Amino acid sequence: xxxxxxxxxxxxxxxxxxxxxxxxxxxxxxxxxxxxxxxxxxxxxxxxxxxxxxxxxxxxxxxxxxxxxxxxxxxxxxxxxxxxxxxxxxxxxxxxxxxxxxxxxxxxxxxxxxxxxxxxxxxxxxxxxxxxxxxxxxxxxxxxxxxxxxxxxxxxxxxxxxxxxxxxxxxxxxxxxxxxxxxxxxxxxxxxxxxxxxxxxxxxxxxxxxxxxxxxxxxxxxxxxxxxxxxxxxxxxxxxxxxxxxxxxxxxxxxxxxxxxxxxxxxxxxxxxxxxxxxxxxxxxxxxxxxxxxxxxxxxxxxxxxxxxxxxxxxxxxxxxxxxxxxxxxxxxxxxxxxxxxxxxxxxxxxxxxxxxxxxxxxxxxxxxxxxxxxxxxxxxxxxxxxxxxxxxxxxxxxxxxxxxxxx
Amino acid sequence: xxxxxxxxxxxxxxxxxxxxxxxxxxxxxxxxxxxxxxxxxxxxxxxxxxxxxxxxxxxxxxxxxxxxxxxxxxxxxxxxxxxxxxxxxxxxxxxxxxxxxxxxxxxxxxxxxxxxxxxxxxxxxxxxxxxxxxxxxxxxxxxxxxxxxxxxxxxxxxxxxxxxxxxxxxxxxxxxxxxxxxxxxxxxxxxxxxxxxxxxxxxxxxxxxxxxxxxxxxxxxxxxxxxxxxxxxxxxxxxxxxxxxxxxxxxxxxxxxxxxxxxxxxxxxxxxxxxxxxxxxxxxxxxxxxxxxxxxxxxxxxxxxxxxxxxxxxxxxxxxxxxxxxxxxxxxxxxxxxxxxxxxxxxxxxxxxxxxxxxxxxxxxxxxxxxxxxxxxxxxxxxxxxxxxxxxxxxxxxxxxxxxxxxx
Numbered sequence: 123x124x125x126x127x128x129x130x131x132x133x134x135x136x137x138x139x140x141x142x143x144x145x146x147x148x149x150x151x152x153x154x155x156x157x158x159x160x161x162x163x164x165x166x167x168x169x170x171x172x173x174x175x176x177x178x179x180x181x182x183x184x185x186x187x188x189x190x191x192x193x194x195x196x197x198x199x200x201x202x203x204x205x206x207x208x209x210x211x212x213x214x215x216x217x218x219x220x221x222x223x224x225x226x227x228x229x230x231x232x233x234x235x236x237x238x239x240x241x242x243x244x245x246x247x248x249x250x251x252x253x254x255x256x257x258x259x260x261x262x263x264x265x266x267x268x269x270x271x272x273x274x275x276x277x278x279x280x281x282x283x284x285x286x287x288x289x290x291x292x293x294x295x296x297x298x299x300x301x302x303x304x305x306x307x308x309x310x311x312x313x314x315x316x317x318x319x320x321x322x323x324x325x326x327x328x329x330x331x332x333x334x335x336x337x338x339x340x341x342x343x344x345x346x347x348x349x350x351x352x353x354x355x356x357x358x359x360x361x362x363x364x365x366x367x368x369x370x371x372x373x374x375x376x377x378x379x380x381x382x383x384x385x386x387x388x389x390x391x392x393x394x395x396x397x398x399x400x401x402x403x404x405x406x407x408x409x410x411x412x413x414x415x416x417x418x419x420x421x422x423x424x425x426x427x428x429x430x431x432x433x434x435x436x437x438x439x440x441x442x443x444x445x446x447x448x449x450x451x452x453x454x455x456x457x458x459x460x461x462x463x464x465x466x467x468x469x470x471x472x473x474x475x476x477x478x479x480x481x482x483x484x485x486x487x488x489x490x491x492x493x494x495x496x497x498x499x500x501x502x503x504x505x506x507x508x509x510x511x512x513x514x515x516x517x518x519x520x521x522x523x524x525x526x527x528x529x530x
Numbered sequence: 531x532x533x534x535x536x537x538x539x540x541x542x543x544x545x546x547x548x549x550x551x552x553x554x555x556x557x558x559x560x561x562x563x564x565x566x567x568x569x570x571x572x573x574x575x576x577x578x579x580x581x582x583x584x585x586x587x588x589x590x591x592x593x594x595x596x597x598x599x600x601x602x603x604x605x606x607x608x609x610x611x612x613x614x615x616x617x618x619x620x621x622x623x624x625x626x627x628x629x630x631x632x633x634x635x636x637x638x639x640x641x642x643x644x645x646x647x648x649x650x651x652x653x654x655x656x657x658x659x660x661x662x663x664x665x666x667x668x669x670x671x672x673x674x675x676x677x678x679x680x681x682x683x684x685x686x687x688x689x690x691x692x693x694x695x696x697x698x699x700x701x702x703x704x705x706x707x708x709x710x711x712x713x714x715x716x717x718x719x720x721x722x723x724x725x726x727x728x729x730x731x732x733x734x735x736x737x738x739x740x741x742x743x744x745x746x747x748x749x750x751x752x753x754x755x756x757x758x759x760x761x762x763x764x765x766x767x768x769x770x771x772x773x774x775x776x777x778x779x780x781x782x783x784x785x786x787x788x789x790x791x792x793x794x795x796x797x798x799x800x801x802x803x804x805x806x807x808x809x810x811x812x813x814x815x816x817x818x819x820x821x822x823x824x825x826x827x828x829x830x831x832x833x834x835x836x837x838x839x840x841x842x843x844x845x846x847x848x849x850x851x852x853x854x855x856x857x858x859x860x861x862x863x864x865x866x867x868x869x870x871x872x873x874x875x876x877x878x879x880x881x882x883x884x885x886x887x888x889x890x891x892x893x894x895x896x897x898x899x900x901x902x903x904x905x906x907x908x909x910x911x912x913x914x915x916x917x918x919x920x921x922x923x924x925x926x927x928x929x930x931x932x933x934x935x936x937x938x
Contacts (some may be wrong), residue, residue, distance in 0.1 A: 134628055139898025141631035150622045162628075165618035171620055185619045186818055193617060202614075209574035210796035211593045213903065214558045216571055217582065218776050222544055223549035235551050238796055240648040241818040247681055255690030272817045273655055279815035282663030286694035353837050357817075382819050387619035389648055389797045389820035400551050407687035409556025409680045410649040411596055411764075411790050412797035441621055494622065505792070 128252060130174040134162045148272070149186060156483040156498060158490055166193030168507040171495065177286035177496035180512050184503035187357055187382035190438075191428055192507025200422035202417055210417040210518035213485060218419035225426050226394050230366045232374040233394035239413050242356035243271030245379035245391040246317070246496035248408050250275070250378060252395070253315030254404035261309035261314045265515075267297040267324040270317060270354050278325075286495045290314075297333045298323040306343050316340055318366030322465065326479070326499045328462030337373040346375070352398070353378045356391070359505070360384065361467045363435050364426065366394075386425040388418035402403060429506070435467065438504040441513055442466025445504075449515040456524040470501045486525035489516075496520075538582040549934045556680070557594060564891040564906060574601030576915040587903035588920050591913035593764055595790035598846075599836055600915025606794045609832035610825055618825040626827035630823070634802050638774045640782040645811060647821050650764035651679030653799040654725070654789035655817050658683070660785065660803070661758035663724030664810035669922065671724045673704040675732040678725060679761050685806050686733075698722075704730040706739045706907035714751050717807070723758035723784075724748055726777030728766035729872065734907045736880060737872030745781040747887035758807070761786045764799070766791065769875040769911070771843050772834065774802075794833040796826035837914070845874065846912040850874025853912075856925040858938055862906055864932040876911045889935060896931035897924070904928075 130134075136161050138161075139145040145161070146152065154160035160173035169192050171181045184190065191198060191441060205218065223236040239245055250262050270276040274287035292308050295301040296318065318340060322330035344351040346444040353375035356366045360383045368375060376399060381391035389412070395403060428434070443466040453460040458481075459474030482498035494516045496502060533895050534542075547553040553569070554560065558570035568581035569918060577600050579589045592598065599606060609932075611624065631644040647653055656671050665822035678684040700716050702724070703709040714721060726748060730738035739896040763782035766775045768791045776783060789799035797820070803811060836842070851874040861868035866889075867882030882890040890906035902924045904910060 134625055137632070138628045141628065141635045141643050143645065143803075143814075144625065144812030147645055148821060150822050152622065152818070161622050161781065163622050163624055164616060166620050171617070173539070181621065183621050185621055186819065190620050193620075195613075199614075204780050205612075206607075207574060208577070208603075211596050212571035212574050212579055212594055212601075213591050214560065214569050214571050215554065217542055219572075220546045220549065222790045235549050237551065237555055239654065240820070243818060251682060251690035251824075254692065255692075263906070270814055274683075277815055281810075282659035282661075283607060284662065284668050284698055286545060286697040288695040290579070290692055299888050300663065338882065340730035344896065387820070387823070389823060389826075397553075402689075404552030404555070407556065407680055407685055407689070409558070411594065412648070412795070413556060414558050415795070415797060418797075451648050 131160045131162050134174060135523070143156065144501060156487045158380060158449060158487045163184050167504050168192040169512055170475050177493070179490070179493050180516050182502040182516070183495060183497055184505050188387040190360060190383035190434065190505050191386045191425060192505050195386060195428070197428050199426045201420045202388070204415045205420035207266065208416070209398070211412055215311070215414040216416040218413065218416045218423060219488045222422050225423060226392060229364050229426065229430070230378070230394050231369055232366060232376070232378065232396055233398040234401065235395055235400055237393045237406065237408065239391045240389050240410055241391055242379065243273050243276070244410070245381055245393050246354055247273065248393050248406070249352045249377045249379050250315065250317065250405055252393070252399060252406055255406055256350060256399050257314045257348065259312045259314040260290040261292055261312045262290060262314055263294050263302070263305045264351045265318060265322070266293040267426060268296065268319050269325065273379070274391045277507045279450055297330055297336045297377045299336055300342065302336070307427050307499060309528040313347045313349045314350050316344055316391065317352040317354055319354045321364070323464060323468070323501050328461055329501060330335050330472045331465065332368065334371040337368055337371045350377060351375045356381045358468060360429060361435060362465050363439055364429055368434055383424065386424035388421040390418040390422055393443035396502045430504060434506045437506045439465070441508045442469060442504045444510065444518065445469070448513065449520060452521050452524050456528050458524060458527060464501055467504045468501045471496070485523045485527055488526045489519045492519035492522055494519040508515045536739050539568045539630060540572050540583060542560050564895050566895045576600040576764060576914050577920055581735050584913055585901070586743045586922050587898070587901050589903045590910040590924070591903060591905055592911070592913050593795055596795040598768060598791035598842065599794045599833060601795070601914050603889045604793060604837070605836050606829050606832045609828040610796070613825045613828035614642050615719065616824070619820055619823045623822040624824040626824045628820065630827045630830050633831060634800060634860050637772050637778055637838070638786070640774060640784070640786065640804055642805040642918050643800045643803055643811065645816065646827070647799045647816065648797050648818055649799055650787065650789035651681050651684070651787055652680045652818070653764060653801050654684065654762055655681065656661070656814070657785045657787050658723065658725065660801070660807060660811055660814055663814055664758060665722045665756065666719045667722040667851055668698040669700055669720045670722055671700050671710065671713045671717065673726060673730070675699040676704065677733065687867060705738055707742045707747045710744070710748060710751065714755065721755045721757045723760050724752055725760040725838050729764045730814065731765060731872060731876070736869055737878045737909060740776065740779055741874065742779040745776055749781045749922060759783045763787060764789045766876060768834070768924055769843060769846055769874050770839060772837055789898055793826045793830035796829040798830055800828040801833050813882055840914060842914045845914045846875040847873070848915045850877060850912045852918065852921045853877070853924065856921065857928060860925070860929050860932050864936050866932060866935060875912045876909045879904070893931045896934045897927045900927035900930055902927040
């Protein structure tokens with residue numbers, strides 16, 4: 123590559139700056155990543171992605187979650203091609219919607235029914251609205267710093283948001299029973315529901331798995347107050363278990379919001395719920411032009427089938443643990459303090475004494491230059507396409523990255 | 531067909547009732563249509579759709595808008611297949627996003643930039659949030675009865691909605707300058723923006739094209755108050771013109787919301803805007819897991835190319851006008867009072883003395899039984915796949931439907 127010439131990524135960024143505000147928007151804006159990360163991509167195959175300059179990476183972001191079986195998984199592709207040959211966006215749903223709802227009801231213990239939409243934000247917003255509709259009350263308790271979407275009631279960047287958009291939100295601290303009890307107390311007779319992420323996965327912090335005592339107390343408080351317990355499983359859903367993430371701590375929510383990995387990258391979201399919310403749900407008007415689209419639903423059925431057949435969560439746990447063990451050994455060897463948090467399938471790696479993330483950023487850039495796509499602040503994602511060879515490849519890159527870090 | 535046995539549609543409805551609240555949700559719920567309409571579909575081809583019992587219809591709903599070139603249009607399919615072979619949902623956008631933004635900026639006079647999302651509601655919500663972000667004010671003026679989406683700030687069925695969700699909305703009456711001036715007055719120093727549909731297409735009413743004087747006054751008031759004029763072109767966009775629907779009345783908005791027909795049925799929405807809103811837009815955090823998906827963007831580029839090449843709006847106007855003339859002649863012949871409103875590409879047909887829509891419903895059921903899918907209350911949609919032969923076929927069915935109506 124001639125270093126004098128612009129890269130394809132630089133050329134596209136220049137074109138994009140003219141026709142897209144800031145050149146890019148949202149969570150996939152490369153401005154949120156260290157210099158050197160590409161903005162534009164060309165293709166994907168299994169757990170590998172290629173940027174527009176032809177550089178290949180073993181990918182540990184998986185499209186920030188959606189890619190759970192790997193890009194272009196043959197069974198998903200086959201289901202998609204079959205459905206495309208029939209029809210996608212018609213005047214109503216196809217049988218695929220019923221099949222998918224039946225599949226979720228069978229897989230997820232709390233799920234007596236399902237509704238479908240397109241974005242994680244659609245699903246969390248439907249859950250909150252449904253909690254209010256079912257209870258006739260208004261207050262929603264949400265954890266401070268938790269991400270539940272990017273519209274005014276929940277966006278972490280409240281530009282253009284009015285005070286009224288959040289008038290009925292009360293904050294608690296994830297895993298802090300006292301703070302949850304205080305928030306319930308503050309809601310008084312007006313408690314509609316409690317929303318909680320599958321685990322604490324706030325941007326730039328060590329992750330925390332749910333304390334089972336906290337999850338049980340949340341369930342108990344909702345039962346006592348006849349309020350709705352909402353699990354935001356958008357980010358974690360189907361990676362830790364196929365049965366809803368709090369099934370692992372023995373707690374069933376009343377409603378769950380799903381999206382990201384549900385259809386291996388096809389645009390789909392879902393809400394599942396218990397029977398006692400069925401009537402309220404059938405009265406709710408939630409809809410979108412493409413929500414009955416059959417192709418993403420066919421992709422979802424194929425994705426869930428395959429995840430079940432191969433025990434996807436277990437595979438991702440194994441590869442995640444292999445990677446975690448390797449990183450831990452390399453960090454110890456290099457004498458670098460590293461904190462690995464969250465479930466192995468969705469790890470966050472943060473460095474000690476690194477308030478500005480400069481160490482983590484350097485580490486990730488070194489790995490990137492060696493063909494490994496990590497994230498310095500956000501949790502990462504494994505797919506079932508990651509093999510031992512991919513982890514070995516990645517650990518060679520991280521070993522060199524630790525060495526570069528040690529060299530200062 | 532053995533009339534004793536359940537139809538495939540009935541069997542699917544029974545399965546759906548167990549796992550989907552009310553058996554179906556949103557605007558595609560067949561419960562909102564006369565008895566006899568199918569809920570579930572099997573396939574689509576051009577302007578024809580087949581229900582799960584194998585009945586074929588010439589379709590005048592076009593998936594409630596998205597299908598603008600006809601199902602499985604070869605050029606769109608080719609672009610989709612090509613992009614699927616590369617990649618769809620990656621760790622960032624592909625070149626397709628830049629191409630699509632460039633295409634919209636070239637096609638749409640007011641568009642200096644574009645952002646992308648998945649639902650029409652995403653786009654209208656982004657416009658409203660951006661108007662508030664750009665002006666630092668809160669009040670949004672919206673026409674009474676207009677549909678701008680299905681979330682708390684705008685849903686027509688406010689179950690689960692709090693008063694605060696709409697605290698900063700002020701209503702005006704579409705095409706009524708006095709009411710708009712009064713709403714501007716009521717907003718005082720806090721006017722962020724005015725949102726208006728491309729034309730008045732409220733459910734169950736005669737449609738109204740925008741009065742040019744009204745559109746000009748809306749522009750003028752926004753200029754005077756330095757407020758944001760938002761065009762909701764989600765439903766009408768690309769059917770009347772490729773340049774933004776108010777281009778036809780010589781008025782350019784500051785922001786437009788697009789979705790439905792933009793990618794011929796693939797899930798995509800867009801916001802386009804003027805330069806003075808670029809900075810505010812680049813500060814806004816709007817995002818979703820699948821918003822960078824390259825396949826819908828490839829479909830959109832192919833769709834817009836083809837609509838431009840064949841002058842799609844003109845073709846749809848011609849077929850729409852042919853159908854309208856035929857209906858008018860048949861109604862006159864049958865001595866039935868019928869009101870046809872809206873642009874020919876998106877007609878609404880309502881019957882005189884039919885407050886409960888029973889005449890319209892009977893008419894539509896008669897047409898349905900003859901293989902023509904109409905809607906008794908909502909505006910309909912033409913595609914460029916409708917041919918003279920399809921219109922002739924439809925008019926034979928409607929002639930019989932008028933006759934059945936006359937027979938009592």
